[in-house]
Structures are given as structure tokens and as C-alpha cells.
Amino acid sequence: MRIENAVMGRKGILQKIFLGSLVVHLLVIAVAAGYNKGLKIWPMPVSVSHGRGTLYLRNDLELRIDGRMYSDASGIFKDGFFRFLEILKGDHVFQTNISSFNSSLIIKAIHVVIVSPSDELQHGVDESYKLSVPMLGDPSYAYIEAKTVYGALHALETFSQVCYFNHSSRVIEIRQAPWIIFDEPRFSYRGLLIDTSRHFLPVPVIKKVIDSMTFAKLNVLHWHIVDEESFPLEIPSYPKLWNGAYSSSERYSMAQAAEIVRYAQRRGIHVLAEIDAPGHAKSWGIGYPSLWPSINCTQPLDVSNDFTFKVIDGILSDISKIFKYRFVHLGGDEVNTSCWTSTPHVSNWLKEQGLNGDEAYRYFVLKAQEIALSYGYKIVNWEETFVNFGSKLSRETVIHHWLRGGVVQQAVAAGFQCIVSNQESWYLDNVGTTWKTFYANEPLFNIRKPQQKALVMGGEVCMWGERVDGSDIEQTIWPRAAAAAERLWTPYDKVAKDTTEVTERLAHFRCLLNQRGVAAAPLTGWGRAAPMEPGSCYKQ
Structure with missing residues (x-):
């Protein structure tokens, strides 16, 4: 494998890509229509054209990056290319000499044009790409064009899914060539929540989850770090907080948290930190008991203090130094104010302030929002905050829907951005919810006005941690999360209206995950169910 910076100028490269794409387009037009039924790409791209030919990938595939626009000084794309090669090669034994193959059918290099010189990852970054794999040319190249490096990484993932190792010839084949694929996400926010409070997840497990997200083009890891059960994160400003961890070995140092963020960022994935308050916060008081209303009434956090x-x-x-995503999640859900009204010193404070329990709840949420805003964050809150005091929230608030029907429609009508995670369809801990339900869930359900549709940032599947840890998290997430991932990536008119149309393709993706070392469960049965009987992976 060799990596080179292309010496050709932008104009010359784009002309060559255009001519190659034109040849591909003409060849594709020449073949009969109707071959898309055999596609195995997940999630389905915006536009796919292909033919009937077969190409062969050279073992020492080269990477050629146009250095005039994007230099890849950070090595993000080069690292992605190495991962791409590792995925393709796996543990296969390859034919060392492919000189017997027609040289014009051998792909010798990937030629990459990335327009933006920046690799900054922020919300709404352009993730579009074009992948062209022509049939003609000597030497033959595959071409990737993308506005940003993150779109180019998505192109590599798609390319990996049109490559197959032929065990007879012992070479990697690109079937159904030539290819022209144009692709971009439907929604800018395509998330997966993990919960490290109910069960601690070691850093290697979190990294493996991040890797698996890239295969389905999910781009936000919502890290629900702390909750009432444990507080595993180091906070240097208040070092006793992580006394609330389950044990001294079930903790994340700030350096480890920074490594998780860095690891995700280099794969095009944002990390959304959640610090849930004032409810779900009993663990905070293990190190600082004065945060509790009383020793016998430990949450919500003491609003009077x-x-x-x-x-x-x-x-x-502290977290603003590490978590650079534009948003922070402040929770705000399931707040029972009875501890405030029943604890004498808090109750007296409420009377002095002229507040009842619900008004104190609003006071707390708004004050926490003010603090977050001072650090440059936009805020995500669970839907209860909107249901209870909607228009009083900061206009910088994103409403995270999970519970009640109609909340998304109400929130966007009020001008708030939203994230969709309705529990009956996109909660992964509900193992009785099948992948078909995940696939059928539509984030824009019953929203018709374009300006309101634009306020739905996207959606998120939630892997709450009560019944998962490092031993079973992968098979509980996958393949059901992939079903939601296609709904969030693929245009509405391209998403199958009947799940029977995509069963075979999702089964293929699930087997692909297994081949890549991800413990994805069979499609048959409920979430994380075991195989029912002996048989091919593709039939389970």
C-alpha cells in the first residue's frame, strides 16, 4: 500500500474525474435497468448507478490525495484508509500475482479530492460524497470527491460494501461495476445513546461501539455519563464527585474522556455529553452530601443551595475543555419535587422565593441553562422541560423527545429544534421491539410545513444501561440501530415502505458486522436473541 499526494492540479483532476464519470455513466446507461434490487449497501445511498462488470482490487492499493486543497496534515483520511484496507483484507490469504488478470480491470489506486482544507468537526458539517468506479482506464482508479474529509470517510465505507473477497481466486472483487454513487445524509443528527451510569463500560468497549457506528454512518455518540446509580467521571474542580462511582476501577479520568472524544472525532463522530440534573443525581451526593436536600431525601439536587x-x-x-461539540445535554427529565417541599430548609427557601415545587423546577433548569450558555454551549433537554414550561426555555434549547405523542409537532410549531427518540420505537433496551419497528419509525411524522421539518435535527436510538454491559451491548444495539440509521440517512422517498423489501439487505449488513468483529444479533426474533437453529448467517 502506498500513499501519495497527487501532483496534478485541481482542474486536471476534476477533468479526469469528470471524463471517467462520463464513461461510467454511458456504460451504466447501456445495461438493462432494474439491478438495484441486488444492492447490498447499507444505508441505501441517495443515488446509485451500476453495471454488470467485475473489477479486481490490487493488493497494494495506493491512496492518492489531491494535496492542493486538503493536505490531510492530521492524518484523519490516511487513518481511515488504513482501516478500510484492514476491513477488506481481514485474515484472508491473497493471490500474490494477479498479472493474469486484464490490467484494465485492476483498480490500482483510489484518487481523492477533498474541497475543504479544514478537518474541523462541527454540527452540520458537509458529509456528502461522490464515489466513481469506472470500468475503463489503464491504470484504473476509483475516485472519491467530497466537500470535507468526513464525507470522504463515508465514501470509503460505501466502497468497502461493494467489495467482495473471492475465495476461489483469492482476490478482492468489485462486482456490478461500473459504479457512480452520490450520497448525503437526510438528517444532520444521527445518534446512539450509551449509558455508563447503570453499568460501567470500559474504554475499549466504547471505542468498539464508535467503530461500529461508522459502518452504519451514525454520527453522534450521546454519552449519558452519570445518573443516580453512579458518577464515574473525574471532575477536577470537584474531585469528590467520582466517589459516586461503583468502584475505584470503574471510573473515567479526564484524559480517558478526552481520548474517547478524539477517537470519535477522527471517525467523524460527535460526542454529546449528558450531565442529567436536577433529577437522576443521587450519586452526586456520595462525595458532596450537601447537594442532597437531606440524607433521607437525596434527589432532586438541592435547589436552595x-x-x-x-x-x-x-x-x-471542566467538560467544556474536552467536549467540543456545539451541544451539551442537561437532562431535566423525571423530576419529582416532593423532596424539596418536604425538607424543611428547602421548603422554607421556596416560601421565601415565592415558588412552589413546579416553579422551583423551572428555576433550576433555567439557571443550569444560563451556566451552559456561558460556556458557549447550545442546550439539549429532555421533553419534560418543554411540556412543563415551554416558552420559558432558552431559545437555544433543543427538545429531546422520548415519551409523549405530539411533543415534536408542538415543539417545532413553537420554534424549537428537536431530536426524536420515541421510546416505543427507538429504545434499544426494549428488547421486545423488533428491527421492523425501528425501521418504520418516521422522525417527521405528522409534520408538514417545510420550516418546521427543518427544525427536526434528526433522531437517536437509546441504549439505556440497566440490562447491558460490555458482555451484551453489541448484540443489543445491532442490527436494530442499523434499521434506524437508514431512516436517518436515506431520503424519505428511497426508504422502503415495506420492510420485506429490505430484509435480505439488512441481513447481509448484519453478517458484514459479524465479519468485522461486531457481535450483531440475528434479525429473526427480538433484540439480542440467539440464532434459532443451525444455518447460514444470511438466513438468520
Whole structure:
């Protein structure tokens, strides 16, 4: 394998790509229509044209990057290319001499044009790409054009899915060539939540989840870091907080958190940190008991104590140095204010402020929002905050829907952005929910006005941690998360209206995950079900 910077100028490269694409287009037009039924790409791209030919990938495939526009100084794309090669080659034994093959049918290199010189990853980054694999040319190249390096990484993933190792000839084949694929995501936010409070997930497990997300083109890891059960994250400003961890070995240092963010970013994945408050926060008081209303009534956090908000400020100050995604998740769900009204010193404070329990809940959420805004974050809150005091929220709030029907429609009508995670369809811990339900869930259900549709950022599948840890998280996530991933990536008019149309293709993707070392469960049965009987992976 060899990596080169292309010496050809942008104009020359684009002319060559255009001519190659034109040849591909003419060849594709020449073949009969109707071959898309045999496609095995997941998620389905925006536009796919292909033919009937077969090409062969050279073992020492070269990477040629046009250095005039994007230099890849950080090595993000080169690293992605190495991962691409590792996926393709696996543990196969290859034919060392392919000189017997027609040289014009051998793909010798991937030629890459990335327009933006920046590899900054922020919300809404352009993830589009064009992948061209022509049949003619000596030497033969595959071509990738993308606005950003992150679109180019998606192109590599798609390319990997049109390559097959032939065990008879012991070479990698590109079937159904030539190819022209244009692709871009339907939604800018395509998320997966993991929960490290209910069960601790070691860093290698989290990294493996991140890797698996790239295969389905998910782009946000929502890290629900802490909850009432445990507080595993180091907070230097308040070092006793992680006394609330299950044990001293079930903790994340700030360096480990930074490594997770870095690892994800280099794969085009944002990390959304969630610090849920004022409910779901019992673990905070293990190190700082004054955060509790009382020793016998431990949550929500004490709204009457200025120290509570100093701790929140310290947490957000510390995590803002590491978590650079535009958003932070402040939770705000399932708040029962009875601890406030029944604890004498808190109750007295409420009377002095002229607040009842619900009004104090609003006070807490808005004050936490102010702190987050001061660190440059936009805020995500669970839907209860909107249901309880909608228009009082900061206009920088994104409403995270999970519970009640109609909330998304109400929130976008009020001008708020939304993320969809309705629990009956996209909660992975509901193992009785099949992949077909995940696939059928439509984020824009009953939203008709274009300006309101634009406020739906996308959606997220949620892997709550009560019944998963490192031993079973992969088969609980996959392949059901992939079903949602296609709904979030593929245009509405390209998504199958009948799940029987995609069963074979999703089964193929599930087997592909297994081949890549991801413990994805069979499609048959419920989430994380075992195979029912002996048989081919593709029939399970």
C-alpha cells in the first residue's frame, strides 16, 4: 500500500474525474435497468448507478490525495484508509500475482479530492460524497470527491460494501461495476445513546461501539455519563464527585474522556455529553452530601443551595475543555419535587422565593441553562422541560423527545429544534421491539410545513444501561440501530415502505458486522436473541 499526494492540479483532476464519470455513466446507461434490487449497501445511498462488470482490487492499493486543497496534515483520511484496507483484507490469504488478470480491470489506486482544507468537526458539517468506479482506464482508479474529509470517510465505507473477497481466486472483487454513487445524509443528527451510569463500560468497549457506528454512518455518540446509580467521571474542580462511582476501577479520568472524544472525532463522530440534573443525581451526593436536600431525601439536587450551582458550573467548565461539540445535554427529565417541599430548609427557601415545587423546577433548569450558555454551549433537554414550561426555555434549547405523542409537532410549531427518540420505537433496551419497528419509525411524522421539518435535527436510538454491559451491548444495539440509521440517512422517498423489501439487505449488513468483529444479533426474533437453529448467517 502506498500513499501519495497527487501532483496534478485541481482542474486536471476534476477533468479526469469528470471524463471517467462520463464513461461510467454511458456504460451504466447501456445495461438493462432494474439491478438495484441486488444492492447490498447499507444505508441505501441517495443515488446509485451500476453495471454488470467485475473489477479486481490490487493488493497494494495506493491512496492518492489531491494535496492542493486538503493536505490531510492530521492524518484523519490516511487513518481511515488504513482501516478500510484492514476491513477488506481481514485474515484472508491473497493471490500474490494477479498479472493474469486484464490490467484494465485492476483498480490500482483510489484518487481523492477533498474541497475543504479544514478537518474541523462541527454540527452540520458537509458529509456528502461522490464515489466513481469506472470500468475503463489503464491504470484504473476509483475516485472519491467530497466537500470535507468526513464525507470522504463515508465514501470509503460505501466502497468497502461493494467489495467482495473471492475465495476461489483469492482476490478482492468489485462486482456490478461500473459504479457512480452520490450520497448525503437526510438528517444532520444521527445518534446512539450509551449509558455508563447503570453499568460501567470500559474504554475499549466504547471505542468498539464508535467503530461500529461508522459502518452504519451514525454520527453522534450521546454519552449519558452519570445518573443516580453512579458518577464515574473525574471532575477536577470537584474531585469528590467520582466517589459516586461503583468502584475505584470503574471510573473515567479526564484524559480517558478526552481520548474517547478524539477517537470519535477522527471517525467523524460527535460526542454529546449528558450531565442529567436536577433529577437522576443521587450519586452526586456520595462525595458532596450537601447537594442532597437531606440524607433521607437525596434527589432532586438541592435547589436552595448555591453550592449546587457552583458544582454544575465546575462540571460544565471542566467538560467544556474536552467536549467540543456545539451541544451539551442537561437532562431535566423525571423530576419529582416532593423532596424539596418536604425538607424543611428547602421548603422554607421556596416560601421565601415565592415558588412552589413546579416553579422551583423551572428555576433550576433555567439557571443550569444560563451556566451552559456561558460556556458557549447550545442546550439539549429532555421533553419534560418543554411540556412543563415551554416558552420559558432558552431559545437555544433543543427538545429531546422520548415519551409523549405530539411533543415534536408542538415543539417545532413553537420554534424549537428537536431530536426524536420515541421510546416505543427507538429504545434499544426494549428488547421486545423488533428491527421492523425501528425501521418504520418516521422522525417527521405528522409534520408538514417545510420550516418546521427543518427544525427536526434528526433522531437517536437509546441504549439505556440497566440490562447491558460490555458482555451484551453489541448484540443489543445491532442490527436494530442499523434499521434506524437508514431512516436517518436515506431520503424519505428511497426508504422502503415495506420492510420485506429490505430484509435480505439488512441481513447481509448484519453478517458484514459479524465479519468485522461486531457481535450483531440475528434479525429473526427480538433484540439480542440467539440464532434459532443451525444455518447460514444470511438466513438468520
